[in-house]
Amino acid sequence: MTVKDRVLTALSTVRDPELDEPVTALGFVASCEVSPGGDAEVHLRLPTYFCAPNFAFLMVADAYDAVSTVDGVQHAVIVLDEHFASDAINDGVAARAGFAQAFAGEAIGELDQLRADFLRKAVLAGTDQVCRPLLKSGLTASDLATLTIDAVPRTAALDRLRRRRADLGLPSGDGDPLLVDPVTGAAVAAEALPLHLRRARTVRTSIEANTGICRGMLRVRYDDKGEGEEEL
Amino acid sequence: MYEKDGEKYFVVDAHIHYWNAAPDNWVPGQEQYAKGWIECFYAYHGLGPEHTRWTLDKYMKYSEQDTMHDLFEVGHVDVAIMQPTYLKEWYKEGFNTTERNAGLAEKYPGKFVLNTRFDPRDGDAGLKELADNVARYGCKGVKLYTAEWKDGSRGWKVSDPEAYRYLERCQELGIKNVHLHKGPTIWPLDKDAFDVADVDHAATDFPALNFIVEHVGLPRIEDFCFMATQEPNVYAGLAVVLGGLMHARPRFFAKVMGELLFWVGEDKMTFGSDYGIWEPQWQVEGLVDWDYPPGEEYDDYPRLGTAGKKKILGLNAAKLYDIPVPAEYQLPADAGTPAARDDAQLVEST
Helix, strand or coil: CCHHHHHHHHHCCCEECCCCEECCCCCCEEEEEECCCCEEEEEECCCCCCCCHHHHHHHHHHHHHHHHCCCCCCEEEEEECCCCCHHHHHHHHHCCCCHHHHCCCCCCCCCHHHHHHHHHHHHHHHHHHHHHHHHHCCCCHHHHHHCEHHHCCCCHHHHHHHHHHHHCCCCCCCCCECCECCCCCCECCHHHHHHHHHHHHHHHHHHHHHHHHHHHHHHHHCCCCCCCCCCC | CEEECCEEECCEEEEECCCCCCHHHECCCCHHHHHHHHHHHHHHHCCCCHHHCCCHHHHHCCCHHHHHHHHHHCCCCCEEEECCECCCCCECCCCECHHHHHHHHCCCCCCEEECECCCHHHHHHHHHHHHHHHHHHCCCEEEECCCCCECCECCCCCCCHHHHHHHHHHHHHCCCEEEEECCCCCCCCCCCCCCCHHHHHHHHHCCCCEEEEEHHHCCCHHHHHHHHCCCCCEEEECCCHHHHHHCCCHHHHHHHHHHHHHHCCHHHEECCCCECCCCHHHHHHHHHHCCCCCCHHHCCCCCCCHHHHHHHHHHHHHHHCCCCCCHHHCCCHHHCCCCCCCCCCCCCCC
């Protein structure tokens, strides 16, 4: 594996917090170069000039953290291209400043809460992904209320759901309930389950539709494929 | 009007613009924002069918003739509701002001409904301007951008005390309909521009007003749905849902429609093309022809029949705006009441 491959692998752990997909798969990595001396330069791009700067900041900062720890990278530069807040974001991340400092006078507070809000949505969307096949296989909603994580066939969707729950500090062990409230982590009671699943489905629809729009707009803006971009 | 398979549809396009985003209207020093904004719109434009796409030049400033042709000659629209967008920090005369819209609307009586806007940060002067606009143009609706920046303020909430003063004034002036842009936005730094919690409060406190949430809170459709389902006077404005998804992402479009039909219902959804982002013709025709794709993943969504399509395409908005609808376009007596408020349901929060 070349250093560049390792950098791309590292970038694939960086997600758009809102769409909950890797920036590589989404086509957001415009280019990725590593010099023989270990200088990595990654350019990121977004679907529009006015994409939300808070999400953009998180992605650039996360990309910096991921790339700068790659074995063989001596120095990392992450550049967000063609965005109205490119300068503030690029300079802020390069200086290791937080969001509030990068947008002094414009932003108050860091983005941890925002990230947590979207992780909770990802947990709900993941709940639909895991539970829908179970319901299709004949289980009822009240069956699901009694299940623990290890009672469910292991799938990529289940692994992903567990990781999102762990990120939030929610119960994610083998013996923990399959269905938990994404805020409190408490098991969802049987009587609350139909509505919980209904909401989970709506959240998943929302994220998927949003991803569809964002990817469509990225394609209008840039007709070349990004590094690691997956087919639409 | 649109006719298909013997069914006649009265079409109210509840969300259109008549903008000037050409370089002659850019504020010196702000060119990158003015250009970035219209290019961002242009990326949305690219989600429509290829044969409906314009050049960027035309897109920046389309003409009166284009508008009349695209909406009324080929677009099946009977009445179009003009929603202003000011953005005066970037565009010298504004992007799409009440005055600019009025210049067109007044030439074609009966074709347009002219909405105005307010910004509660304008204080008493803004209240006067609002009253003046209503007196001059007979506005029955306002379009609000809660995320707009102004003099160091990073946006506002419709539940703010200052906003309530304006909503009270709206009621006194006879304004019934409050359209809120809750959707893709530009400056969501601190204030969460997609957050619809403020609409929840205002809708409860102003039950006589209708709150139409444009773009259904995209990208947070779920937050909108969970709120709207509990508020009888909250409606879903479909601009961008149709234009951005129906052609480009038909399966996601079907799911979003399914969710809206489930949580909000066909009586409370209004068609909007978002012209000039997209032309109405393909959207009207597409919605009339639309059904869920095959697949059991759509099985438990409510169906949308002819009566529901008639409501969404025009009858709901006609009711909200007291637009007369000829008898041949009305629904049969057993097909429900357009814009009915009574299907809100209480959903306990989890």
